Every structure is written in structure tokens, then in C-alpha cells.
Amino acid sequence: MIGEDPNKLSGYKYVDSGILFYINNDTDPNNQDILSKIKNSQINNDLKFRIIHVIDNKRASFLYDGITFINKKYGIENVNFYYPPTSLNLISPNKKYYGKILPVEYISSPILPFVIERNNNLQPIICLVSSEPFSADSLERLISCTRNLVSDISKELRFFFNDFNELSAKESIDRLKLVVGEDINFEVGSFHETFRG
Secondary structure (H helix, E strand, O other), rough: OOOOEEEEOOOOOOOOEEEEEEOHHHHHOOHHHOOHHEEEEEEEOOOOOOOEEEOHHHHHHHHHHHHHHHHHHHHHEEEEOOOOOOOOOOOOOOOOEOOOOOOOHHHHEEEEEEEEOOOOOOOOEEEEEEEEOOOOHHHHHHHHHHHHOOOOOOOOEEEEOOOHHHHEEEHHHHHHHHHHHOOEEEEEOOOOOOOOO
């Protein structure tokens, strides 16, 4: 689309976004998260970016670990990023709900949503990888939100957290499975697998 004004392309709205990488080789856990130190900073109003995404060691590690885990678990050829309907793509007649390109909004999101294609006309699997700590409440909110968003695509849901421990969460998961019922099949795991999981 070289030479075309991107704002004239039908069905899409464009927003200029900036990305600031703050990556270092410091292994001290206290120096991995720069976001908490700059969250109250003021940005120059002359900048043309409406949004600036900041990537520090902690965020880069989550993106790398989450994407690598999903690619290894399901096979890179089957893994796609989920593109939910938004005000930026709602009116596009040829919109696909998944693809291989990571949307820029995801690099600062606490959740990475994936669509896993399967053979034999099986429904795809919807996976959500979360950087937030696991809790029964957060899982319940994720299930509720995801169920409404992808109900016409799939009933197969997978949720992965960094700190999920199957043994300590078993009671919560069993209770949620009773609440959710049989119309949704979900599983929960960790994207940092250890011998405990």
C-alpha cells in the first residue's frame, strides 16, 4: 500500500503509537521493572504519539516467555494472535479474527490472547497468557470476559499464568468448573512449567 494515505483505506482507523524500549543487562530483580518508577512522568505535549508503550526487562521477559511457551506447546504453525473487534477494525468487511502479526497494543497488555488452529474441523483453542498473579477471582473474570468475546468462535479455553500451582489451586478450579458448566471447556496452567506442574 505504498503511496496510499493510510487514513483513506476503507474499514480501518489509524492511531500513531510510540514504543520506548528500556532494556538492560542488569540481573537484579529490583531493576527489571522501570514502569513503576516512571508511571507518574509527564510526556511532552508536542509529541505526535497518542500512546507510548514502554518495554522494560520485565515486560520483554513476559512477552518472550509467553509467546515461546505457546509456540512450543502448540506448534508455531498453529499459533495465531487473536484480534478482537475494536473501534479500529469493527467496520472492516474482510476482517479476520486472528493472524501471525502481534498487534502493537499487546506489547503493553497484561494478557496475550492466542487462537490455536486444529485439524479435523475441531474448534480452535483460545489461549490467554497472563502476566498477572493467579487468583480464583482473576480467573473467573477472565473466563467471563473471554466466554462473551469468543462464544461464536470456540468453547475451548486455556489460561496460563506465571505462578499457577495446580495442587494449591485445584479446589478453586473444580468450583469454577461447576459454576461455568459444560458449555465451556477450560484448563489452567503455568507458562513457566516446573517439575511441580
